[in-house]
Amino acid sequence: MTDIALGIDIGGTNTAFGFVDRKGNCLFEDSIATQTHKDVDLFVKEIYNKVHEALKKYNDVKLIGIGIGAPNGNFYTGTIENAPNLRWKGVIHFSDIFNKYFNLPVFLTNDANAAAIGEMIYGGAKGMKDFIVVTLGTGLGSGIVVNGELLYGHNGFAGEMGHVIITPDGRQCACGRKGCLETYVSATGVKRSVYKLLADNLEESELRDIPFNKLTAKMVADAANRGDKIALKTFQHTGRMLGEVLANTVAITSPEAIFLFGGLAKSGDLIFKPTRYYFEKNLLKIYKNKIKLLPSGLDDNAAILGSSALVWNELDKI
Amino acid sequence: MTDIALGIDIGGTNTAFGFVDRKGNCLFEDSIATQTHKDVDLFVKEIYNKVHEALKKYNDVKLIGIGIGAPNGNFYTGTIENAPNLRWKGVIHFSDIFNKYFNLPVFLTNDANAAAIGEMIYGGAKGMKDFIVVTLGTGLGSGIVVNGELLYGHNGFAGEMGHVIITPDGRQCACGRKGCLETYVSATGVKRSVYKLLADNLEESELRDIPFNKLTAKMVADAANRGDKIALKTFQHTGRMLGEVLANTVAITSPEAIFLFGGLAKSGDLIFKPTRYYFEKNLLKIYKNKIKLLPSGLDDNAAILGSSALVWNELDKI
Numbered sequence: 001m002t003d004i005a006l007g008i009d010i011g012g013t014n015t016a017f018g019f020v021d022r023k024g025n026c027l028f029e030d031s032i033a034t035q036t037h038k039d040v041d042l043f044v045k046e047i048y049n050k051v052h053e054a055l056k057k058y059n060d061v062k063l064i065g066i067g068i069g070a071p072n073g074n075f076y077t078g079t080i081e082n083a084p085n086l087r088w089k090g091v092i093h094f095s096d097i098f099n100k101y102f103n104l105p106v107f108l109t110n111d112a113n114a115a116a117i118g119e120m121i122y123g124g125a126k127g128m129k130d131f132i133v134v135t136l137g138t139g140l141g142s143g144i145v146v147n148g149e150l151l152y153g154h155n156g157f158a159g160e161m162g163h164v165i166i167t168p169d170g171r172q173c174a175c176g177r178k179g180c181l182e183t184y185v186s187a188t189g190v191k192r193s194v195y196k197l198l199a200d201n202l203e204e205s206e207l208r209d210i211p212f213n214k215l216t217a218k219m220v221a222d223a224a225n226r227g228d229k230i231a232l233k234t235f236q237h238t239g240r241m242l243g244e245v246l247a248n249t250v251a252i253t254s255p256e257a258i259f260l261f262g263g264l265a266k267s268g269d270l271i272f273k274p275t276r277y278y279f280e281k282n283l284l285k286i287y288k289n290k291i292k293l294l295p296s297g298l299d300d301n302a303a304i305l306g307s308s309a310l311v312w313n314e315l316d317k318i
Numbered sequence: 319m320t321d322i323a324l325g326i327d328i329g330g331t332n333t334a335f336g337f338v339d340r341k342g343n344c345l346f347e348d349s350i351a352t353q354t355h356k357d358v359d360l361f362v363k364e365i366y367n368k369v370h371e372a373l374k375k376y377n378d379v380k381l382i383g384i385g386i387g388a389p390n391g392n393f394y395t396g397t398i399e400n401a402p403n404l405r406w407k408g409v410i411h412f413s414d415i416f417n418k419y420f421n422l423p424v425f426l427t428n429d430a431n432a433a434a435i436g437e438m439i440y441g442g443a444k445g446m447k448d449f450i451v452v453t454l455g456t457g458l459g460s461g462i463v464v465n466g467e468l469l470y471g472h473n474g475f476a477g478e479m480g481h482v483i484i485t486p487d488g489r490q491c492a493c494g495r496k497g498c499l500e501t502y503v504s505a506t507g508v509k510r511s512v513y514k515l516l517a518d519n520l521e522e523s524e525l526r527d528i529p530f531n532k533l534t535a536k537m538v539a540d541a542a543n544r545g546d547k548i549a550l551k552t553f554q555h556t557g558r559m560l561g562e563v564l565a566n567t568v569a570i571t572s573p574e575a576i577f578l579f580g581g582l583a584k585s586g587d588l589i590f591k592p593t594r595y596y597f598e599k600n601l602l603k604i605y606k607n608k609i610k611l612l613p614s615g616l617d618d619n620a621a622i623l624g625s626s627a628l629v630w631n632e633l634d635k636i
Contacts, residue, residue, distance in 0.1 A: 081604075129472070130471050130472040144570070146464060146469055146471065146476075147467060147469075147470070149465060151464055151465075151570075151571060151572075152465070152572070153448050153464065153571055153572020153573065154447070154448040154572050154573055154574040155572050155604065155605075155608075156572070157572055157604060158464075158570065158571050158572035159570065159572075160569040160570070160602065161569070161570060163569045163602050164566045164569050164570065165562065165565070165566055165600055168562065175602060175603065176603060177600070177602070244483065244486065247483070248482045248483055248566075249570060251478040251479070251481045251482050252462070252469075252476065252477065252478070252479060252482065252567060252570055252571070253469060253471055253476050253570070253571075254469075254470070254471020254472050254473050254474070254475055254476035254477075255471065255472055256472040282483055282495070284478065284481050284493060284495070285493065285494060286399075286473065286475060287473075290473075
């Protein structure tokens with residue numbers, strides 16, 4: 001009998017879920033569209049039915065808990081609170097709804113925190129007690145582990161590095177303020193930087209043929225790899241912003257390592273080189289050349305792994 | 319028999335020490351000049367002799383431990399490392415030297431961390447698990463408590479909010495970089511801002527008669543209270559810088575309250591009003607009007623209280 005955790009990653013478009021064992025092997029994986037159900041109860045029921053069916057195929061496993069990573073997930077209350085990308089508005093008592101269907105411990109946190117726990121349990125942060133995971137997706141999230149524990153803070157929403165204001169009166173952010181890091185460093189931030197550079201410069205660029213709504217961060221990376229100057233400058237600028245905020249965050253939390261996770265992190269040297277340069281340039285002397293800046297050690301199913309890791313992390317404490 | 323802790327606050331000029339009971343009553347207090355002894359061993363011996371003499375006057379007390387707050391103090395190693403304001407250079411194994419003289423547990427940390435523990439044990443943060451203490455002196459220090467524990471980080475030097483870079487290529491900082499918060503928000507920062515404003519503006523000001531080396535933050539506060547426009551603008555600017563960095567730090571650590579400690583904090587509304595304004599203005603929506611910004615609840619002997627509090631905090635854990 002193998003103990004397994006159900007990991008669920010709720011994204012704006014898709015919700016992925018799967019069974020993961022203690023070593024991080026993903027035995028089963030499936031997904032449903034997040035936005036289909038107006039009624040959140042029916043959304044959970046659909047997951048329950050799929051999980052229930054899947055469990056029948058495994059005789060030798062025992063489901064011991066559920067870990068959920070969700071935008072604006074609050075670990076303390078098991079709620080999803082005013083998530084801008086989800087259709088369920090207000091404060092949703094998500095863990096309670098899962099408890100109606102599953103008679104199992106349910107742990108919920110935001111997706112970046114889940115990624116950090118995943119990194120600690122299965123990934124590159126094994127054995128580390130102080131580290132940061134930065135998730136680079138549509139926005140920028142961060143999970144900060146201090147002294148072996150996730151930093152939740154007083155209200156459960158600590159670790160919002162994406163909403164550190166780096167440029168007062170800078171770019172408009174979805175949070176209602178201006179100049180937040182994620183308006184510069186994220187897939188969306190990269191697009192905005194491309195358009196700013198196209199406006200400010202006269203250089204030829206293949207990106208001049210792509211409308212804003214069609215442009216993806218991947219296209220910018222591909223153009224940069226072909227030597228496109230606007231694309232290269234975009235990554236330089238993105239890395240500068242990220243490096244500066246990471247250096248400031250180090251002064252506050254003193255981590256051993258920082259992991260970059262998500263699509264943008266997969267562009268390799270394009271993002272790592274400038275980020276590392278400006279990170280080191282802005283670090284306090286005592287930290288220079290001492291803090292590892294690494295790609296996430298989680299590969300496929302990273303989001304499911306991260307969510308499932310919550311279960312092991314919490315049950316290990318008991 | 320009353321248990322007492324010896325609290326020692328090592329400053330650039332004076333070292334204050336005293337006996338403090340569990341409730342925060344300071345039974346005895348004394349100080350020596352920090353810089354007299356080239357040999358750190360003789361410095362510790364002088365404290366030992368004074369403490370030894372003082373103890374003779376109290377029959378009913380039992381000294382149970384020593385808490386030391388020191389610039390660049392490292393809690394993990396009990397060392398003072400490359401403190402710019404002290405004459406003892408390099409890495410000084412301070413706790414070890416104390417152990418030679420006193421057969422007692424010795425706990426050492428930096429002065430801002432000691433202030434934070436003092437706030438938690440005796441001051442306004444009693445019962446709080448997530449809060450920040452900002453010490454405003456010659457420089458700017460911070461002690462960050464998360465989940466009831468000081469945030470030390472991987473190397474023991476977390477919580478250096480004074481070295482968050484707020485203005486890239488801004489004012490030269492003693493740390494070798496530019497634009498650190500403490501070059502704007504500290505007694506020295508206030509002086510620098512006065513001189514910048516005197517240079518940029520034509521307004522009359524009583525501060526135009528005071529040379530840089532004679533000017534103190536207290537003089538600037540007094541001038542502001544008399545309506546001096548340059549002095550008022552200085553506090554406005556100082557509060558803006560502090561409010562912005564505090565709001566960014568809240569996004570990272572999510573505290574319940576922030577306490578301002580030290581000389582500048584005693585200028586009351588002059589510093590609190592602009593700080594609170596820019597703090598609230600820059601906070602993420604979920605935090606607005608929810609985080610207390612307060613003066614330290616420690617009054618006299620605050621530095622000795624803070625250092626002694628380390629003892630209760632650590633011995634309570636055992």
